[in-house]
Amino acid sequence: MKLTSHRSNMLKFKLALALVCFAQSLCVAQDSPPSTNAKPAAGSKPVFVDGLAQVVEAFKSDWVQHDLFVETEFDSDQDGKVDRVHVSVTRPNPTQTEGLKVPVIYQSSPYYAGMGSTSPEHMWSPRQNLNSPPPKHATPPAIPQESKRPRLNGEHLAEWVPRGFAVVHSSSPGTGLSQGCPTVGGPNESLAPKAVIDWLNGRARGFTSVDGNEEVKADWCTGKVGMIGTSYNGTLCLAAATTGVDGLECIVPVAPNTSYYHYYRSNGLVRHPGGYMGEDIDVLYDFIHSGLQHPRRWHAQELRPNQRRLQRILEKSRLHPSTRQDEGSTPYGPCLQRLERHART
Numbered sequence: 001m002k003l004t005s006h007r008s009n010m011l012k013f014k015l016a017l018a019l020v021c022f023a024q025s026l027c028v029a030q031d032s033p034p035s036t037n038a039k040p041a042a043g044s045k046p047v048f049v050d051g052l053a054q055v056v057e058a059f060k061s062d063w064v065q066h067d068l069f070v071e072t073e074f075d076s077d078q079d080g081k082v083d084r085v086h087v088s089v090t091r092p093n094p095t096q097t098e099g100l101k102v103p104v105i106y107q108s109s110p111y112y113a114g115m116g117s118t119s120p121e122h123m124w125s126p127r128q129n130l131n132s133p134p135p136k137h138a139t140p141p142a143i144p145q146e147s148k149r150p151r152l153n154g155e156h157l158a159e160w161v162p163r164g165f166a167v168v169h170s171s172s173p174g175t176g177l178s179q180g181c182p183t184v185g186g187p188n189e190s191l192a193p194k195a196v197i198d199w200l201n202g203r204a205r206g207f208t209s210v211d212g213n214e215e216v217k218a219d220w221c222t223g224k225v226g227m228i229g230t231s232y233n234g235t236l237c238l239a240a241a242t243t244g245v246d247g248l249e250c251i252v253p254v255a256p257n258t259s260y261y262h263y264y265r266s267n268g269l270v271r272h273p274g275g276y277m278g279e280d281i282d283v284l285y286d287f288i289h290s291g292l293q294h295p296r297r298w299h300a301q302e303l304r305p306n307q308r309r310l311q312r313i314l315e316k317s318r319l320h321p322s323t324r325q326d327e328g329s330t331p332y333g334p335c336l337q338r339l340e341r342h343a344r345t
């Protein structure tokens, strides 16, 4: 997205302001004592100056890093079992050795395991006459699975873990090693990050494997979570916040998409987002469909052509009571309300 200089500066200012609010809203974690018997040794506690988290020597190295699979509340691939999403955790070592509890910087994305083609031949050509069938476009090649771990955001790790935060990544349903079928903008894109935040607060189950029964607890977490992301990853911040899930204290959605209709259409006419001439939502589906190889054909042949039916099924997912909105209330959760208050002050 191209921005004018003024808009770019304003965006940087708002982002800087949001980041300060973001860190400050999680800082209350310093007052949360560990529930385990072990107590943090002197020197391995978070340090805050003027409300900002400082780099602590004990947090600069020897990080604990592990992957797990969090059980969601939906079955978007329709195999009769609730989907599990792939999660990666990086946290300061004292969370393992001294019972220290820390808040979480969380980012969810469909991009952690590779992306599809952006070549013009895989887009819809806009060069056609009115009332004529659209020219066909080539089927893009399948996305090769790159890694057994989500592609981690090194900047977030370097910035936040030394300051006493855990950094958590999760792959969107149907991408990477996460189970499920991708639904661009569908209910499972809201419910998947909600499940991860529920796990961080002890309300959902995590497992060491995608199909095993060995559980993993987030007993190192204060339960306070901030989400951050740009573009699609920022959209997922908004998606999670609309569930009103307890524990999501703040979000920093940078240049998010707030309406897929307006992203692709303008008063009924096609528009081309971000300079990708001929992109439409089905192109985006192919672009993010990096999930497990085996079920991809099932997704493409059975689920993708019946997205409306799948949407109805997902909307009946077992929603946690915290996700239900009271009639007449704002469609956004308390997290967004706090963000609005920050923006006004």
Ligand SMILES: [Ca+2]
Residues within 6 Å of the ligand: 074, 075, 076, 077, 078, 079, 080, 081, 082, 083, 179, 180
């Ligand atoms: Ca399933």
